[in-house]
Amino acid sequence: MHRKIRKVAVLGAGVMGAQIACHFANIGIEVLLLDMPPKALNAKEKKIGLSLEHLQVRNRIVSQMLAKTIKMNPAPLYLKCFAKRISVGNFEDDLSRIQNCDWVIEVIVENLAIKQKLYARIEEFRKPNSLITSNTSGIPIGMLLEGRSDDFKQSFCGTHFFNPPRYLKLLEIIPSKYTSKEVIAFLTEFGEKYLGKSVVICKDTPAFIANRIGVYSMMSVFHLQKEFDFSVEEIDKLTGPIIGRPKSATFRTCDVVGLDTLVLVAQNLQKALANDESKAVFQIPDFIQKLMENQWLGAKTGQGFYKKIKNESGVSEILSLNLSSFEYQAKQQIKFAEFEAAKAIPHLNNRFKLLLKGEGKISQFYRKLFLGLFAYVSNRIPEIANEIYKIDEAICTGFAWEMGPFEIWDELGLQKTIPMMEELGYKPADWIYKMAEKNQKFYQLKAGNKQFFDISSEKYSTIPGTEELVVLNNLRSTHSIWNNEGCSIIDLGDGVINLEFHSKMNTIGSEIIQGINKAIDLAETQYKALIISNEGENFSAGANIGLVFMLAIEQEYEELDMVVRTFQNTMLKLKYASVPVIAAPHGMALGGGCEVCMHSDKVIAHAETYMGLVELGVGVIPAGGGTKEFAYRLSNEMAADDIRTNRFREKFLSIGQAKVSTSGYEAFNLGYLRKDVDEVIISRKHQLLYTKKAALLMCEKGYTPPLPTKDIRVLGAEGLALVYSGADGMEVGNYISEYDKYLSIELGKVLSGGELSEPTEVSENYLLNLERIAFVKLCQQKKTLERMQSLLQKGKILRN
Secondary structure: OOOOOOEEEEEOOOHHHHHHHHHHHHOOOEEEEEEOOOOOOOHHHHHOOOOOOOHHHHOHHHHHHHHHHHOOOOOOOOOHHHHHHEEEEEHHHHHHHHHHOOEEEEOOOOOHHHHHHHHHHHHHHOOOOOEEEEOOOOOOHHHHHOOOOHHHHHOEEEEEEOOOOOOOOEEEEEEOOOOOHHHHHHHHHHHHHOOOOEEEEOOOOOOOOHHHHHHHHHHHHHHHHHHHOOOHHHHHHHOOHHHOOOOOOOHHHHHHHOHHHHHHHHHHHHHHOOOOOOHHHHOOOHHHHHHHHHOOOEHHHOEOOEEEEEOOOOOEEEEEEOOOOOOEEEOOOOOOHHHHHHHOOOOHHHHHHHHHHOOOHHHHHHHHHHHHHHHHHHOOOOOOOOOHHHHHHHHHHHHOOOOOHHHHHHHHOHHHHHHHHHHOOOOOOHHHHHHHHOOOOOEEEEOOEEEEEEOOOOEEEEOOOOOOOOOHHHHHHHHEEEEOOOEEEEEEEOOEEEEEEOOHHHOEOHHHHHHHHHHHHHHHHHOOEEEEOOOOOOOEOOEOHHHHHHHHHOOOHHHHHHHHHHHHHHHHHHHOOOOOEEEOOOEEEEOHHHHHHHOOOEEEEEOOEEEEOOHHHHOOOOOOOHHHHHHHHHHHHHHHOOOHHHHHHHHHHHHHOOOOOOOHHHHHHOOOOOOOOOEEEOOOOOHHHHHHHHHHHHHHHOOOOOOOOOOEEEOOHHHHHHHHHHHHHHHHOOOOOHHHHHHHHHHHHHHOOOOOOOOEEEOHHHHHHHHHHHHHHHOOOHHHHHHHHHHHHHOOOOOO
């Protein structure tokens, strides 16, 4: 059947239910959110004379939960106005409304009897063939279906979202033996393309895939902490970004998630896993038990492994728990020689060999951590999954690891690691020995596709669903046509090339400027179109502030002027290229990264794009054409709108307050994206494929580059008057410092077109000159240098 999802019902408005509802609202779906009606009036309701039958009272619980969710940080909605797509109700009065829904998602308490009772009521009202799924992670899917009709069973499966649903990409789909193949196929496609998820089909085993492996790994860290007597800070240093895991690492993650949640999953696994060879790992260590007894559960109780306090000076300070004395102490600066050596290795896949090869305490810890993990995942095939890629994808997208266990194992090599594993008492599965004998790897690249070793057929197969995707990691080794230290140009086929940044944080320095110019030259002479995208954590954190600071501190102002002029000219070359140029940002697209997008013909931004011109934070103004481009866009808007001062104020505040969008959608509201040109895509996986199609479509329509702009209308004195009055008011109100006011006025002068007596039409080059002069002037100010130094040395924005 051909399904369309127009309306979704989410049953249960707790932490997960309300956030799942928000994410469906994010993608434009109408959502019905239901929960229990209250059993008694609260004090406020009594005071205003409401009864238990009043609609406001009946929906109080669900309304309060939704309101609380909308205020969460990080935000569950791309834009707060998307909440209008959610209507609320309660199970007693409104369950019949699910008859209008195409998909019903149950997210209530993990209690089999309560779920089954609700399912019986759902069956009274749901329309035939509508989807019904459960977000359960602790109850076998098959047990939920007792007493249900054939249509219910065929339309039912588990859809396990990870918290927070907007940000964590994993969606585990757990079919029962009754679930129709059509339902599984539809949910897979819908989850990938519409919800932006990495969908993994799981077996109905305890904790499914991600939690089974992720919780095992966290519990093994707990036990290794006791064995090696590492501190809380040391463990988090060792199990964070250095090995491709989130900054929250282990103990910080426990605090965020809630220690009770982790302990509950571990205890359930220990009970359910009768034949697990590593069952002992799920036993709760003494120090965890003590934390549970003290109710030190993390953020939800105000303390856990870390505790935030106000010190004697009234400054917030984070203390860490001493696991021996069980007292909180000031956080320690941790330095390991092995850690420092590994940090110097830029690519994650090359670090593991260094970290595991030594004989010191650190290397011993890593060997036990990783070799134990390798043995564990090998023995989970085929118990929890038949294919290795499912384990890697689930743990990477559910726990935000950069590389999965089998991917890491490939880098270390089977032949080298098996003897090391056996020496430590870890026994991998038999199929691992067979692979080692034949010198096989878990993954290989073939014809631009990543293939996995299929254990059942003993052959390599392309990962299902990736055949049509465009993945730079799969093309780089065979399709790279030019590169330097900062970037690469990759041939995507069909006459389209891609410029990929790969500097630290993808910051823009001379190498990337060279790469942009080279990519444009190649595209204009040999190809049809140019795309600018990458597969790093962020699109670009902006210009290389270190270079700017060095030139400024050495008073090399002429060279600094030349650097800025070169960047500006490169942006103009990008804007007026004779072929379509499309930017595909994701993550942070700040400063110069934002300016690259603003000078492209089109931007196809991922929904999780955090875009902004943030230069005022380091004491300068955007000078890569960002301020000029805002003036240009303002000029176009004023042509159709007489309320020009309001438009000017909006543009000025976006830059002046260094506003960064919290989503791709908000980037439109802040002026970084154009509502009639640019687009947002939910699926990160499909972003580059879609961008390539868009580039080819522009070519097919007959692309004509824009003409150089000579008639940008600026406000002159009228705009400056707004800047001066606004800056004065902000300073008097202590919202900005005296230097912030100075910076604001310098920005206002450029955005207004200088000190012109009346609105005037000027050229792009005129505005670029104003930008550059202001930038170099500000780099000569002591307070600007202090701001740059703070960012470079401490990673913090200084407000001086």
